[in-house]
Structures are given as structure tokens and as C-alpha cells.
Amino acid sequence: MQNSLLAKYSGAVPRYTSYPTAPHFYEGIDCGKYAQWLGELGAGQDISLYLHIPYCDRLCWFCACHTKHTLKYEPIAAYLKSLKREIARVGSLVSRDAKVSAVHFGGGSPTMVAPEDMVDLMKALRDAFAFGDDVEISVEMDPNDLDEARYDALAAIGMTRASLGVQDFNPKVQKTINRIQTFEQTKSVVDAVRARGVHSVNCDILYGLPYQTLETLETTVRDIISLSPDRIALFGYAHVPWMKKHQTMIPEDALPGIEERFRQMTRAATMLVEAGYEPIGIDHFARPDDRLAIAARHGKLRRNFQGYTDDAAEALIGLGASSIGQLPQGYVQNMPATGEYERLADADGLTVVRGIELSEDDRLRAHVIEQIMCRFGFSFNGVRSLYPQVGEVVIAEAREFCARNGDGICEIVNDDFRLTEAGKPFARSVAAVFDSYLANGKGRHSVAV
Incomplete structure (x- = not known):
């Protein structure tokens, strides 16, 4: 019975982090419309900010994010100047009566940003927007980027949640996906952020990776559980080489089939539940006292471009190349191409090129x-x-x-x-x-x- 359901219902469909989904955005939603929508945000409305850093010092072959490889800091420094221009322009259009309740730094690798630039970036946000009390500040982290100065900078900006991509600790799997990251490295990051007062740690695990087996996945899950993260995301690897060309580096004959993917998913989920984590939606797990678990129990769980969240903000403002914003009136997306994004940001500050107005x-x-x-x-x-x-x-x-x-x-x-x-x-x-x-x-x- 299970195999027949898999055959029938495992086809290609959206992840539904939005509806309508991004392929249905159109060019008729422009900077003028975006400025109007921003101006309509007002008193009593909470807003979340998402900042996209589209650079990595290595490309992971499995990744489907909008990012590019660089070993130089000059492109990042130039990008940050344009990003701060967008921040100032967007902030000027938003009422100070609308309060920021959450900030999320994503990428790419936000931890590539130099310590002094990360502090400066947060100052730009606080100058441009009115922040509420107890703002949640989350950062996606690559253990290979981190040092003591960066940890201190993240503490200085008030980071409250650290999100670490792990995927799989098996060396063969890591080599195949170009993501070398040891358990010891990962543990050192968890220890360092907790020592600086971070109250929530999230770890991502992937199943369906090349050369991944039930045994390698079980080992990874056990290792992750030993770190006692507050949240764990268990994602299925999305193989979309027609969209992300670097995924052609992954040998397709090494990918597990649908039935094996399902076994991996259910085994990992069982292990997490047995370890005391509560299942959240289709692919998240959280400790019972975590805000995500509490939101799920009280019927307040939400879903947006960062996945499952307890964030109840009525508006999500996307900042940076390719970022998507979700406003009460509809969705907007910034120019994806980094160079063109910088040109638009430097000229006017607004970089929206498409979106959709909700019926x-x-x-x-x-x-x-x-x-x-x-x-x-x-x-x-x-x-x-x-x-x-x-x-x-x-x-x-x-x-x-x-x-x-x-x-x-x-x-x-x-x-x-x-x-x-x-x-x-x-x-x-x-x-x-x-x-x-x-x-x-x-x-x-x-x-x-």
C-alpha cells in the first residue's frame, strides 16, 4: 500500500513557502507599486526583515539558493554598500509606527561578512526601521567561516538564533556534495554561540543525498541529537539541475530512489521523536519548550520563505539581491542578478522587478x-x-x-x-x-x- 501511495503522490510539486508560488510572479509589480505598499504599512503592524547575502567561499553542489562563489572580499564589500542604500530607501517609506519583530540573515553565507561590517549592517537597519522589544535575530552560519571576532560581532548585533546547515557527516557524502564539515567543527560552533548567550540553535539535515544510506543518516541524526539543538529541520534534497547548474556535479546514479528517500525520511523522523523532539509540519522538529513547538500546539504555526515559523508579523520585507517580500497586498521580488541589483540600489534604492498582487x-x-x-x-x-x-x-x-x-x-x-x-x-x-x-x-x- 505504501509503495502505491509513493508512486501516486511523490510527483514534482512546489514546497509552498508561498502561494501563489514564485514562478507565477510577473513584471507588472514594480518599484512604484512596492513603494505604495510599503507606505500603507502602519501603526500596530509588526514587520520582519530578511537580508540576503549572495556569496559563498565554496559552492555546495546540493544547494539551490541564489548565491555565487568568491574568495575575495571586494565583491562583498561593494554589495554591502548597495544593500545599505536599499535599507535606507525602504526604511524611509515605512512608518515608524510599524515595528520590526524579527531579522533573518540568509544566503549564501552571511558569516562571510566581516565582523565590523556585520555590526555596521545592523546599525543601518536600526537607523532605518523602528525596532520593537525582544527582536528575534537569526543568522545562517557556515562553520568554516567562523572565528572569535565573528562570534563576537554576532553577539554584538544581538543574535538570538543560530542556524547551521549540517546535511550529513559522512565523509563520502560530504565529498560528493562539496560540503566538508566535521562534527567537531559543528560542535565548536554550537558551544561558541551558546557561550555568548544564544538561546536557540537550529540544525539542518538532508536526506536523499548521493551515496547516503540509512546507516549514514542514522549516524548523522545521532550526532546531531548529541548537540541538543532546539530545532532540527529534516529536508529532502531537491535535485533541480535545470535550475541550478552546479547540481550537475552530483552523480545522478548515486541518488537514492523514491522508496529509499521515504525510508530515510521516516527513519530520521522516528529517531528525532524518540529523542523527545515534537514533529512540526512536514519537515521540522523542535523541543517541547521551543517557541516553534508552542506555536504548533496553539494553532499559531506559520509558513513563509524561511520555512516554518512562529513569526506572526504581517509583513516580511526582503532586502538584497533576489529577496522576496511578503506584504498584505502581495509579493515582490528584487532583481536576482547581483550586478544589476547593485546598479538599481545605487540609483534609487528600490530594486523590485516582479511580484504578484493577491486576489x-x-x-x-x-x-x-x-x-x-x-x-x-x-x-x-x-x-x-x-x-x-x-x-x-x-x-x-x-x-x-x-x-x-x-x-x-x-x-x-x-x-x-x-x-x-x-x-x-x-x-x-x-x-x-x-x-x-x-x-x-x-x-x-x-x-x-
């Missing part, structure tokens, strides 16, 4: 898809309350899907649409049922398991 149907489907991804179902009464004009359309689709689905992956209970235990591993595929854009063929996606 009422978009908002309805975004709500339903987020509910499925976060809570494995949605309430019909909740839909009717939030979207009285259009909600019945999706309710009818849910009833029809359950009626014709003979695989036992979903059910309707007490006027709620729910995934069964058999259906939960295929939440992305079920969410795709409610995606009205997917059939138009824009974009190619990774497998759902």
Missing part, C-alpha cells in the same frame, strides 16, 4: 494551503468566516477530492478537511490540489517526498 481567491487558497502544510487540514467554518464570498468554492473542491480519493489519505470530520496519518507525508501533493496556478505549467519543481 481574494489567492488569499483563500493561500490560507488553505498554509493550513494543510502547518496543520494537515483546514476548517470549513474557518474558511466561511474568513472568506464568505469565495470560501464555498474551496470547500466544494475539498469534498470532491475526498469523495473520489480511494487511497485513504484524507477525510472530512466535523466539517473539517483532514489528512490521515497515511496522507500526512504527502501534504505537499494534497496542497497542490488547491493550487489554481499549477496547471498552467510555469515552473519545474522537486519531488514531494
Whole structure:
């Protein structure tokens, strides 16, 4: 039965960190529209900031992020100047009555930024935006970049969460994906950030990597558990060489098949639950006292471009090349090409080149898809309350899907649409049922398991 479900529901679908998804953004959303939307943010609204650093001193072959390789600091220094111009311009358009509740530094490798430049970057943010109390500041970290000065700089900017990509500790797997990172290196980072008062550590693990086996993955999971991270993300490797050319460096014949990927996923998840972590959505795990676990238990779990979050901010402002922003009115994306981004930022400060304005149907489907991804179902009464004009359309689709689905992956209970235990591993595929854009063929996606 399980193999037949895998064959049917493991096809390529979006990860649904947004809806509509990025392939459906269009050029009609420009800097003028973005400036208008920013100006409409006001009193009582929380905002999150995401800063993208699109540079790495090594390229990991598995990575699907927007980044480029450099061994020189000059390109990073030039980029930071343009980034600060964008920060100042965007901040000038946002009311000081809107407060920053979270800042996330992503990449690429934000820890490539020199210590003094990281401190200067945070000063630019605080000068441009009004910060609330107890702001969460998270940084994606590469252990190979870090030294005492960088640790001190991250402490100086008030980092509260450190996020470490681990993937797999097996040397053969690491060599194949060009990510050499020992357990000892990783432990040293965890110890260093905790010694500086960081209250939350996240580790990423990948399954489905070349030459990865159940045994190598089990060893990695045990090693990660020994570090006692507060959160663990268990991602399936997304092989998208048509989009990220460096992934052609990975030998496809060394990749595990769908059934092996599923075994790896379920085994790792079982180990994490047995170690006391609570499952969060489709691929996150957290200690019971972690804010993510608490949000999930209270029905307040959210999903955005950083994955699962407890961040309740109404607006996510993306800063830097390729960054995507999520505002109440819709989505915007900055110029992806770094050189062109710098030119636009230096000229005007705004760099948006595309996006999408949300219709009422978009908002309805975004709500339903987020509910499925976060809570494995949605309430019909909740839909009717939030979207009285259009909600019945999706309710009818849910009833029809359950009626014709003979695989036992979903059910309707007490006027709620729910995934069964058999259906939960295929939440992305079920969410795709409610995606009205997917059939138009824009974009190619990774497998759902």
C-alpha cells in the first residue's frame, strides 16, 4: 500500500513557502507599486526583515539558493554598500509606527561578512526601521567561516538564533556534495554561540543525498541529537539541475530512489521523536519548550520563505539581491542578478522587478494551503468566516477530492478537511490540489517526498 501511495503522490510539486508560488510572479509589480505598499504599512503592524547575502567561499553542489562563489572580499564589500542604500530607501517609506519583530540573515553565507561590517549592517537597519522589544535575530552560519571576532560581532548585533546547515557527516557524502564539515567543527560552533548567550540553535539535515544510506543518516541524526539543538529541520534534497547548474556535479546514479528517500525520511523522523523532539509540519522538529513547538500546539504555526515559523508579523520585507517580500497586498521580488541589483540600489534604492498582487481567491487558497502544510487540514467554518464570498468554492473542491480519493489519505470530520496519518507525508501533493496556478505549467519543481 505504501509503495502505491509513493508512486501516486511523490510527483514534482512546489514546497509552498508561498502561494501563489514564485514562478507565477510577473513584471507588472514594480518599484512604484512596492513603494505604495510599503507606505500603507502602519501603526500596530509588526514587520520582519530578511537580508540576503549572495556569496559563498565554496559552492555546495546540493544547494539551490541564489548565491555565487568568491574568495575575495571586494565583491562583498561593494554589495554591502548597495544593500545599505536599499535599507535606507525602504526604511524611509515605512512608518515608524510599524515595528520590526524579527531579522533573518540568509544566503549564501552571511558569516562571510566581516565582523565590523556585520555590526555596521545592523546599525543601518536600526537607523532605518523602528525596532520593537525582544527582536528575534537569526543568522545562517557556515562553520568554516567562523572565528572569535565573528562570534563576537554576532553577539554584538544581538543574535538570538543560530542556524547551521549540517546535511550529513559522512565523509563520502560530504565529498560528493562539496560540503566538508566535521562534527567537531559543528560542535565548536554550537558551544561558541551558546557561550555568548544564544538561546536557540537550529540544525539542518538532508536526506536523499548521493551515496547516503540509512546507516549514514542514522549516524548523522545521532550526532546531531548529541548537540541538543532546539530545532532540527529534516529536508529532502531537491535535485533541480535545470535550475541550478552546479547540481550537475552530483552523480545522478548515486541518488537514492523514491522508496529509499521515504525510508530515510521516516527513519530520521522516528529517531528525532524518540529523542523527545515534537514533529512540526512536514519537515521540522523542535523541543517541547521551543517557541516553534508552542506555536504548533496553539494553532499559531506559520509558513513563509524561511520555512516554518512562529513569526506572526504581517509583513516580511526582503532586502538584497533576489529577496522576496511578503506584504498584505502581495509579493515582490528584487532583481536576482547581483550586478544589476547593485546598479538599481545605487540609483534609487528600490530594486523590485516582479511580484504578484493577491486576489481574494489567492488569499483563500493561500490560507488553505498554509493550513494543510502547518496543520494537515483546514476548517470549513474557518474558511466561511474568513472568506464568505469565495470560501464555498474551496470547500466544494475539498469534498470532491475526498469523495473520489480511494487511497485513504484524507477525510472530512466535523466539517473539517483532514489528512490521515497515511496522507500526512504527502501534504505537499494534497496542497497542490488547491493550487489554481499549477496547471498552467510555469515552473519545474522537486519531488514531494
